Amino acid sequence: MRQGVLIPLIFGIAGVAVLVGLGKWQVERLAWKEGVLADIAAHISAEPVDLPEAVEPERDRYLPVAVTGRIGDAGLRVLVSQKQVGAGYRVISALETDGRRVLLDRGFVKVSADIPAPPAGEITVTGNLHWPDERLSSTPENDVGGNMWFARDIAQMADVLGTEPVLVVARALSVPEVGVSPLPVNTGGIPNDHLSYAITWFSLAAIWAAMTGVFIWRMRQAERGKT
Template sequence: MFRNLFMIVVIGLGGVAILVWLGTWQVQRLQWKQSVLSEIEARIVADPMPLPVVPDTETDKYLPVTATGEIGEGLFEVLTSRKEVGAGHRLVVPFETDGRRVLLDLGFLPQGSAVPEMPDGAITVTGNLHWPDEVDGFTPDPDLATGLWFARDVPAMAEVMKTEPVMIVRRDGGDLPGVTPWPVGTEGIPNDHREYAITWFSLAAIWLAMTVFLVYRRRKPEGDTA
């Protein structure tokens, strides 16, 4: 009996220790992720600068920029939905600025609303550079005939629009009736470490309770129903 109890205690406490370690590791990951998100948020709202000559998809991601130019011919409507608003589209257009041609995400247009007339002449917009990671194996191909897309695929959009593979997501400027700016934020960046930590600590508590119960049952004299 002593040997059986010893093995139960060793396995039980060993399992609890591993689960507690996993939960602690997730807490550390949570602190790291919160620090990263804080840095991104600070970068997003920093003072805007001119569009870089050769933007880099890593170092210039979320970079705040300001640019003056004209909206070119063409329009992509990206099917999406917004909390507390419902379904709609992001409007993506070519933007010609300082002899360059880039993509401009104008913002959100609710489902059923008519696309407004694009402004004539130059406009000044402030926003952030972004290369969204929205495409996966389940994303349908765009309908090029109608301009309907199901994700913001910057390289593919740039190829069709004949622009640089660069997107500015509008935050201010170039106001369009009915189109609400949907600026870059950290909402879409996953941060599930808190839930993972709670899961591991909960499993540790359950494992410990099961170990205590098993030890109690093994120590209980046979025939004792009390």
């Protein structure tokens, strides 16, 4: 094999090997992430427990809880969109239980609907503790005065409603609310892009191999033209 062809061939093989290695690594990461998501899903759907006296965001994230108390009348509106439904709001209210006040994500109402009054008396909420991280650099600041929220900023909401910085996202209520659809915690919002990354790396490997082949073919054609 001529030296002129050998050099691009070596670069071609090396490039394909690197890209295939990156794709294989992403496949391994995909399997790992699917395992993590399965563990989280099992944790979310586990048997609910009482609200811990001392709540820790890292330890208690997604913890399933059952809390009995009274829902406050005030409701904060967090802008959200539902597939096949359109724009609407998450309704966040205070939940008073055993001398404590925590935040309660009651669920979804359509943007054209008023926030319904909560059920009267004590109810039992089954749901999960959550500390959502929804604020991006492009997210507008919440309009607290106009009750238009663009992210569930726990600390700010707790300050407005006079609660602990603890959010229970409702899965079910002992007395279902009319006009409010629960938006329970699930793994849908946890990114898992490893499959698309793997496809990208494997595609680049194929393109690199094809380009190397075309380059070498053109080099040999040019050499034959000179003879």
